[in-house]
Amino acid sequence: MLSRSLGASETSPSAGSTPAPFTASGPPAAADPQWRRTGPSRRTFLQLAGLGAATAALAGCTSTGASGATQIRFFQNKPEVIGYFGELVEAYNSSQNRIRVTHDSSPTSLVAQIVRGAPPDLALYNYNLETSTYVARGVLSDLASLPETSRIRPDVQALVTQYATYQGQTNVLPYSITAAGVIYNKTIFADNGVEVPTTWPEMLAACQSFSDAGVTPVYSTYKDVWTLSQGLFDYSGGGSVDVAEFYKKLKNEGANILPDSPTTFENTFGGAVDRMLQVASFSNPDAPARAYADGNLAFGSGEAAMYMQGPWAFSEIEKVNPNLDLGTFPLPMKDDADNRVRVNLDLSLWIPQGSQNKSAARQFLSHLMQPDIQDAYNSDNLAYSPNNNPIAVTDPRIAELQPYVDEGLFYQGPNTYIPPTIPIGNYLQEAVISGDGTEFLRTLDSDWRRLAVRTS
Amino acid sequence: MTTFAPTPVEVHTEAPHVEPPVKTKLVKWHGERADATSYIFLLPAVILFTLFITLPALIGMIYSVTDYVGFGDSKFIGLANFQALFSDPRILSAYAFTIGFSLISVVLVNIIALALAIGLNSKIAWKSGLRGIFFIPMVISGIVIAYVFNFLFSNSLPTLATSLNIPFLQSSILANENLAWIAIVIVTVWQSVPSMMIVYLAGLLAIPGEVYEAGSLDGATKWRSFTSITLPLMVGYVVINTVLGFKNFLNAYDIIVGLTNGGPGTSTFSVAMTIFTGFTSGDYAYQMANAVVFFIVTVVVSLLQLRLIKGREMSL
Numbered sequence: 165m166l167s168r169s170l171g172a173s174e175t176s177p178s179a180g181s182t183p184a185p186f187t188a189s190g191p192p193a194a195a196d197p198q199w200r201r202t203g204p205s206r207r208t209f210l211q212l213a214g215l216g217a218a219t220a221a222l223a224g225c226t227s228t229g230a231s232g233a234t235q236i237r238f239f240q241n242k243p244e245v246i247g248y249f250g251e252l253v254e255a256y257n258s259s260q261n262r263i264r265v266t267h268d269s270s271p272t273s274l275v276a277q278i279v280r281g282a283p284p285d286l287a288l289y290n291y292n293l294e295t296s297t298y299v300a301r302g303v304l305s306d307l308a309s310l311p312e313t314s315r316i317r318p319d320v321q322a323l324v325t326q327y328a329t330y331q332g333q334t335n336v337l338p339y340s341i342t343a344a345g346v347i348y349n350k351t352i353f354a355d356n357g358v359e360v361p362t363t364w365p366e367m368l369a370a371c372q373s374f375s376d377a378g379v380t381p382v383y384s385t386y387k388d389v390w391t392l393s394q395g396l397f398d399y400s401g402g403g404s405v406d407v408a409e410f411y412k413k414l415k416n417e418g419a420n421i422l423p424d425s426p427t428t429f430e431n432t433f434g435g436a437v438d439r440m441l442q443v444a445s446f447s448n449p450d451a452p453a454r455a456y457a458d459g460n461l462a463f464g465s466g467e468a469a470m471y472m473q474g475p476w477a478f479s480e481i482e483k484v485n486p487n488l489d490l491g492t493f494p495l496p497m498k499d500d501a502d503n504r505v506r507v508n509l510d511l512s513l514w515i516p517q518g519s520q521n522k523s524a525a526r527q528f529l530s531h532l533m534q535p536d537i538q539d540a541y542n543s544d545n546l547a548y549s550p551n552n553n554p555i556a557v558t559d560p561r562i563a564e565l566q567p568y569v570d571e572g573l574f575y576q577g578p579n580t581y582i583p584p585t586i587p588i589g590n591y592l593q594e595a596v597i598s599g600d601g602t603e604f605l606r607t608l609d610s611d612w613r614r615l616a617v618r619t620s
Numbered sequence: 621m622t623t624f625a626p627t628p629v630e631v632h633t634e635a636p637h638v639e640p641p642v643k644t645k646l647v648k649w650h651g652e653r654a655d656a657t658s659y660i661f662l663l664p665a666v667i668l669f670t671l672f673i674t675l676p677a678l679i680g681m682i683y684s685v686t687d688y689v690g691f692g693d694s695k696f697i698g699l700a701n702f703q704a705l706f707s708d709p710r711i712l713s714a715y716a717f718t719i720g721f722s723l724i725s726v727v728l729v730n731i732i733a734l735a736l737a738i739g740l741n742s743k744i745a746w747k748s749g750l751r752g753i754f755f756i757p758m759v760i761s762g763i764v765i766a767y768v769f770n771f772l773f774s775n776s777l778p779t780l781a782t783s784l785n786i787p788f789l790q791s792s793i794l795a796n797e798n799l800a801w802i803a804i805v806i807v808t809v810w811q812s813v814p815s816m817m818i819v820y821l822a823g824l825l826a827i828p829g830e831v832y833e834a835g836s837l838d839g840a841t842k843w844r845s846f847t848s849i850t851l852p853l854m855v856g857y858v859v860i861n862t863v864l865g866f867k868n869f870l871n872a873y874d875i876i877v878g879l880t881n882g883g884p885g886t887s888t889f890s891v892a893m894t895i896f897t898g899f900t901s902g903d904y905a906y907q908m909a910n911a912v913v914f915f916i917v918t919v920v921v922s923l924l925q926l927r928l929i930k931g932r933e934m935s936l
Contacts, residue, residue: 279691294900301692387774387795389883452795452884453774585903587710587886594885597797611710618704618906619687 233264234524239284241269242511244479245545249288256531263524278303283516285525288532291336291509293580296327304335304514305522312533313337319572320550323509326408326576337533338550340511340542343492343565343574344474346399347481350489352379352469360493360564362501364439371446374469383468384447385459386596389589395472397592398506398577400440401433403497407575419616421609429612430605433578437601439497444596452597460484474506475546475562490561494568505565507574510547586611677915684909694905701909711910714889715917717801721890722869725805729812730861736813737820738850751821758814766878769807770794773879797884804888807875812868816861823857824850859929863922870918 240249246269253267268284277283278298289295298304307313313334324336353360356377361367374381385391401407413427421428448454448468457480463471464484471477472495481488494503513532515525532538535551542549546562548569549555557563568574582588588608595604684701688694705711740751757765774792781789793799827850835845873892876882882889891914898907 275690297689301689303692387883389881450778450791453778453792455774583903584900585897585906587882587889587897590881590883590886590889593883594797594887597795597884614704614708615903618700 233261234521235264235266236285236519236521236524236528237266237268238286238288238528239268239274240288240511241271242288242290245541248541248544252532252537256528263527265528274298278516278518281518283518285519285521286513286515286529288339288511288513291324291327291338291512293327293583295336295512296324298514298516299324299330299335300328302330303516303518304330305517305519306333306335307337307513307515307526307529308334310337310526310530312530315533315535315551317550317552317572320509322408323507323576324512326411327581335514336509337513337529338509339513339533339538340509340545341507341548341550341569342475342510342546343548343562343569344394344399344506344508345492345494345565347463347471347473347477347490347492347561349463349466349469350491352466356469358469360491361496362493362503363496364499367496368442370469371443375446380448380468381446382443382448382470382472383454383459383463384444384451384472384596385454385456386452386593387455387458389587389593391456391459391473392592392596393579393589394474394506394577396440396444396596397437397588398579399472399495400436400443400497401578402504402506402575403495404436404439405432405578407578407581410578411581414612419613421613421616423609428605429608430602433605434601436497437595437605441596441599441601443495445599447596452593464488478546478561491564492562493564503568504573504575505568506577507548507569508576508580509550582608582612583615585615680908681912683905684912686905688905688908690899690904697905701906702913704906705909705913710886710889711891711894713886714891714894717888718870718872718891719921721801721805721808721872722866725808725812725869726862726865728805728809729816729865730858732809733813733816733861734820734854734858737817737824738846740817741821741824754817755814757811760811762811762874763878765811766807766875769803769810770879773803794880795884797887800880800884800888804872804876804879807879808869808872811875812865816865819857819861820854823854827853855929859926862929863925866925867918867922870914870921 238249238253240246246267250267250269253265256263257265274283274287274289274295283303316338320338320341321334324338348360352374356373356379358370358373359366361370371381384396410427410432414421417425417427423430425431444451448462454462459471459473460477460480461484462468463473463477464481466485466488475492478490481490494505496503513529515522515529519525538551539549539555541547543555543557546557546559548557548566557566579588586608591604591607595601683694685696685698686694687697736754740747740754744750773794778790778792781787793803831849831853832845835849840848871892872890873896876888876890876893880888882893891910895907895911895914898904898910
């Protein structure tokens with residue numbers, strides 16, 4: 165998939181003759197890889213070249229309004245919760261008259277706003293590799309002095325710096341964490357007398373017993389390559405490798421990595437990919453021709469025991485069958501029960517340096533981070549809170565991940581550290597179809613080296 | 621796809637020579653006198669073209685020798701991007717795929733379009749109705765077509781093949797690394813035939829009936845009049861369709877995105893798709909370099925084609 169929901173604003177490069185691509189299988193509801201594709205479009209760049217005049221007009225929007233209240237633009241466009249935050253903004257505006265918040269939920273690209281010097285005053289946005297480039301380039305202001313910063317768990321704040329840092333500042337405040345693992349059908353597990361696996365041998369045995377009983381152990385959707393990178397690959401990689409540590413070393417070595425260095429994809433992820441391919445072999449036979457939407461339909465119809473998806477899939481599965489008894493467990497990759505869950509900072513707050521009204525933006529940020537508002541959001545949206553002493557999640561579909569999140573046993577998916585210029589999803593598709601994991605990892609290594617040469 | 625007037629009409633202004641009003645400024649150009657009004661008519665197009673096509677293209681070329689990521693600072697890095705480009709197997713295989721795909725498509729589209737045009741130009745019942753039906757693919761957006769065919773290839777075709785017991789079609793050809801390109805060619809050809817068919821129909825209508833009559837009096841068979849009358853008189857149209865078609869196919873994007881999105885693996889990544897990744901991945905300058913190379917390739921290929929076919933044109 166090139167574009168997800170937000171990518172709908174992108175235009176194809178064959179200028180004019182083709183329409184904007186949109187997603188075939190629909191966007192996953194919450195979080196994740198689809199956010200990566202929301203970069204600037206070609207159209208945006210053309211506009212930059214041509215519409216300088218409009219820029220000046222837009223820049224004027226953020227200043228003080230006629231009423232005397234400070235106008236700030238709040239950028240939040242995660243499709244599923246636009247209504248939620250719209251109400252929140254409205255309530256805030258009517259509760260006081262010093263700050264007037266405008267809720268900008270347009271799917272426009274952030275890069276373009278930053279380039280033309282008119283960034284939003286406050287953004288509540290997915291934190292990923294793309295957003296982290298704003299941090300790395302010093303586009304965002306330092307929020308370390310805010311009292312709210314101290315409430316955030318250090319191990320969650322570390323997720324921000326794993327992608328990028330700028331002069332030791334705190335530029336991004338995590339707001340909502342999505343935790344993902346293997347979604348499983350409790351009824352099918354019980355019917356076949358299979359317990360939730362906690363070690364690699366148990367995982368293999370579980371797959372084998374489903375397979376022997378004629379039940380599809382894992383439903384896979386190779387056609388939508390992002391489902392492979394965020395699911396099978398991230399779960400198996402994150403379950404066996406210290407992801408943050410690996411990428412830290414990899415970045416330090418830059419273009420100098422040699423094939424025999426321990427810090428290569430081949431030498432680090434070899435075992436993980438080998439096991440990933442074993443899990444993949446328990447998939448439905450038509451997996452190469454199945455997409456995300458097909459997966460939700462099949463899993464919702466009880467056609468398989470396990471499904472490598474995140475909590476965003478629940479709302480889709482619910483549409484098929486709202487009464488399924490589902491749960492989530494981290495994919496066990498080690499021989500002993502030492503498991504971790506995949507997390508991502510689904511929403512995080514930041515204030516750009518270019519904002520003209522930083523103090524008003526900070527006030528609204530503090531308002532959003534009031535424990536009752538933030539906790540309410542997270543428990544309403546199948547998400548975990550990044551703060552100390554959060555309220556526990558109650559939804560049984562994700563509750564099993566709570567202990568892992570509480571104890572900090574989590575990682576950001578290894579695929580999320582890889583810039584989209586390396587089409588890891590496509591490489592994975594090739595790997596699971598051909599069964600050749602070594603070739604896949606070697607391709608990653610050589611692509612990474614080439615990227616390091618030209619970006620260092 | 622834009623349809624151009626097949627043969628440029630030579631405008632000779634001297635024929636009905638009207639003395640221009642005194643105040644109109646006359647411009648001398650290659651011995652022909654052009655009215656200032658012509659330039660006024662041209663001006664909006666020139667301005668828009670410069671502003672939205674030429675200027676951004678030039679800016680892109682400048683970025684191709686920097687390390688620009690899309691925003692923030694950048695510095696001049698010379699030809700490093702180009703160097704990296706030529707050692708990137710993914711980029712090279714995208715070029716190989718795109719050029720191969722374009723070659724096959726342009727040949728198939730031209731053959732099918734010409735055959736259909738001749739069929740629809742002969743004396744058959746329901747002529748205009750049939751023309752309308754064959755015209756439909758052209759007015760549907762490429763991405764819509766691609767998604768519909770995606771469903772057909774992934775679900776309908778395997779089901780059909782299973783019930784007819786054709787083993788090699790029973791799994792989706794989109795999921796087969798060696799066959800996925802065939803699906804892309806099929807859909808591209810299906811979509812592109814109408815626009816080329818129109819050009820050929822126009823060309824056929826321009827051939828006077830007397831030529832065929834004379835041919836048949838001399839005892840020419842249908843095939844002989846096709847090879848000796850129709851084809852030579854249509855070469856101009858073939859040139860247009862080949863050059864424009866090839867250029868369009870080189871830009872292949874939406875149909876591939878809708879069908880395979882470059883997969884399985886990276887077997888169907890087109891050059892345009894790799895360029896587009898630059899916008900989202902902080903690889904802006906690198907892909908700008910790719911775009912510059914691609915531009916040169918397109919220009920060279922088009923000039924080559926024009927040169928090859930030039931001089932074989934015939935007129936009555």
